[in-house]
Amino acid sequence: MSKEYLSEEGYAMMGAAFEVHSELGGGLSEEIYQESLEWELGLQQIPFQSKAELQVYYKGHLLDKRYIPDLHVYGELVVELKAVRALTSEHEQQLLNYMHITKKAVGYLINFGPPSLEWKRFILQEYIPQK
16 A cells, blocks of 8 residues: 555656656756746646745744745645755655655655656655555
8 A cells, every 4th residue: 555655646746747857858957947847737737835834843832944845746745856966865864854744655856967857756654644
């Protein structure tokens, strides 16, 4: 069940990312890919929210610091975009932090930087709803 959880939604979202990469190629800035992917998601009628601030609490106290993931897609997928030479463990940890804060089970790390689109799908079992 866990591998299949939200797989159709992820497939559709990644299709939009591949379309952007096909159109623009690699090597541009992350902001260009962000705006282009938002446009493509809209064209494909895939619901998303861009740059939504996530509140962070410490012992019940709301902190001033906010986390801001690049996209929430279908209200369930946390998406972090990069345009770098190679993904690092720091990029992965950033996405995992966003997933823990939002308590979302599925996240995508998408890198438009190399010649071909690079992406990773992460699943946090503890946030998959139990039936």
